[in-house]
Amino acid sequence: MNNIVYFKKKSSNNLVIRSLKNVWHPCAQIKYPVENKSNFYKIPLIPISHGNGPWLIDVSGKRYLDAISSWWVNLFGHSNSYINKALKNQLNKLEHVMLSNLTHKPVIKLSEKLSSLTQYKLGHCFYGSDGASAVEVALKMSFHYWYNKGFLNKKKFICLQNSYHGETLGALAVTNIQSFKEIYTSLLNKTYIITTPDSRNINKGNSANEIARCAIFDLEILLKKNHNKIAAIIIEPLVQCAGGMIMYDSIYLKLVREICNNYNIHLIADEIAVGCGRTGKFFACEHAEIWPDFLCLSKGITGGYLPLSLVMTTDKIYNSIYYKNNINIFLHSHSYSGNPLACCAALATLEIFNKDNILQRISQDMKKITKALTSLITHPKIINFRQKGMIWAFDVIIEDPEQIETFSKKFFVAALKNELLLRPIGNTVYLMPPYILNKNEIQHMTSAIFQTFNEVIT
Numbered sequence: 196m197n198n199i200v201y202f203k204k205k206s207s208n209n210l211v212i213r214s215l216k217n218v219w220h221p222c223a224q225i226k227y228p229v230e231n232k233s234n235f236y237k238i239p240l241i242p243i244s245h246g247n248g249p250w251l252i253d254v255s256g257k258r259y260l261d262a263i264s265s266w267w268v269n270l271f272g273h274s275n276s277y278i279n280k281a282l283k284n285q286l287n288k289l290e291h292v293m294l295s296n297l298t299h300k301p302v303i304k305l306s307e308k309l310s311s312l313t314q315y316k317l318g319h320c321f322y323g324s325d326g327a328s329a330v331e332v333a334l335k336m337s338f339h340y341w342y343n344k345g346f347l348n349k350k351k352f353i354c355l356q357n358s359y360h361g362e363t364l365g366a367l368a369v370t371n372i373q374s375f376k377e378i379y380t381s382l383l384n385k386t387y388i389i390t391t392p393d394s395r396n397i398n399k400g401n402s403a404n405e406i407a408r409c410a411i412f413d414l415e416i417l418l419k420k421n422h423n424k425i426a427a428i429i430i431e432p433l434v435q436c437a438g439g440m441i442m443y444d445s446i447y448l449k450l451v452r453e454i455c456n457n458y459n460i461h462l463i464a465d466e467i468a469v470g471c472g473r474t475g476k477f478f479a480c481e482h483a484e485i486w487p488d489f490l491c492l493s494k495g496i497t498g499g500y501l502p503l504s505l506v507m508t509t510d511k512i513y514n515s516i517y518y519k520n521n522i523n524i525f526l527h528s529h530s531y532s533g534n535p536l537a538c539c540a541a542l543a544t545l546e547i548f549n550k551d552n553i554l555q556r557i558s559q560d561m562k563k564i565t566k567a568l569t570s571l572i573t574h575p576k577i578i579n580f581r582q583k584g585m586i587w588a589f590d591v592i593i594e595d596p597e598q599i600e601t602f603s604k605k606f607f608v609a610a611l612k613n614e615l616l617l618r619p620i621g622n623t624v625y626l627m628p629p630y631i632l633n634k635n636e637i638q639h640m641t642s643a644i645f646q647t648f649n650e651v652i653t
């Protein structure tokens with residue numbers, strides 16, 4: 196693993212060195228000993244020059260198929276001509292204006308379109324820029340609703356095991372992935388954590404329904420005792436993505452909705468990763484035919500172009516907060532709230548869904564890709580092959596837990612050599628490609644993953 200000199204070309208090396216000097220790269224915590232050339236590139240840092248459809252091309256001309264949609268945001272490929280054109284038009288009109296006291300067409304049209312997609316059940320859209328902020332907004336709004344109604348004690352939240360809702364302090368408090376919160380635990384509010392209805396337990400002989408009912412039991416016990424203290428439960432509908440692509444049956448969403456009604460607590464659906472068609476329907480909640488009290492969107496909503504997030508909510512919540520009186524209005528003032536360019540990219544994204552019949556395309560493509568991957572299912576080193584919409588995942592058996600970290604790095608590096616951008620989560624390898632792969636690209640993606648697998652797992 197050590198001493199992988201990834202770039203032979205001088206220009207690439209220069210960019211890598213400069214980037215490592217002044218750019219603080221997120222997540223990949225790679226201590227590059229820049230001075231010590233002998234231990235140079237532990238993991239490659241790839242200077243990307245441009246993008247074209249599902250392909251990313253680096254400065255030395257090497258291409259990579261973006262099979263993870265650049266952290267799950269890119270839906271219709273890089274440098275998409277339709278979105279490009281819409282943005283250029285918007286750029287000539289209005290780049291930004293504050294949304295307090297002022298308004299503009301892109302934000303109005305986008306809010307109308309999204310509301311109509313929920314049949315106006317969630318007819319009020321509040322805007323931020325990143326996913327974590329949308330989660331903060333939903334948590335604050337939920338608390339604020341109960342506050343205005345006189346339920347001053349309802350200020351705790353529930354989340355699921357392995358949940359991920361972002362990394363600002365409020366969002367991190369409802370995240371249950373140890374590595375992200377370990378250091379910061381003392382800064383975070385205490386949250387109730389309940390069993391996740393992980394469908395991998397089907398392998399142990401339980402049906403999806405039994406798994407869901409078992410997990411719900413946990414919620415019910417908690418609420419029986421503590422519902423007076425609890426404002427909301429926050430969940431990632433159907434797939435807990437950052438937690439390791441943990442999938443579960445839609446019956447769980449139905450049951451959670453019921454219980455929330457019975458015990459007077461809000462349901463916050465964090466669809467930041469699973470929204471915008473990723474699970475095969477525009478909103479993942481549609482699989483269960485339920486609506487939450489708050490729905491968070493971000494990531495794919497602009498087609499992966501610009502940062503935008505939003506929280507959609509009901510008349511009931513909107514009215515309780517908005518029309519009260521001056522003291523109790525909802526405050527979350529964000530400079531770039533409803534940015535016209537980002538809204539314009541989101542509108543273009545929704546137009547593509549319509550004009551290219553994307554949901555139908557997804558329902559066909561997911562079958563093709565699943566079929567192309569079938570021989571992975573029976574591989575002796577692979578367990579828990581799973582799929583939901585345009586997400587595929589499987590777990591690789593690694594005997595020594597200490598080797599899991601090395602495995603994911605090795606896999607990442609080997610995949611790059613095979614012109615594929617993949618980034619396993621521990622021993623979970625997943626694909627989350629853009630929705631526009633053609634036959635050859637599907638072929639490339641699947642053969643590159645087999646090739647990589649054979650190189651890494653011997």
Ligand SMILES: *Cc1c(COP(=O)(O)O)cnc(C)c1O
Nearest residue numbers: 325326327359360361465467468
């Ligand atoms: C990515 C993600 C977030 C956080 O979004 P950012 O834009 O990275 O802050 C929140 N929830 C889920 C489910 C996510 O996948």
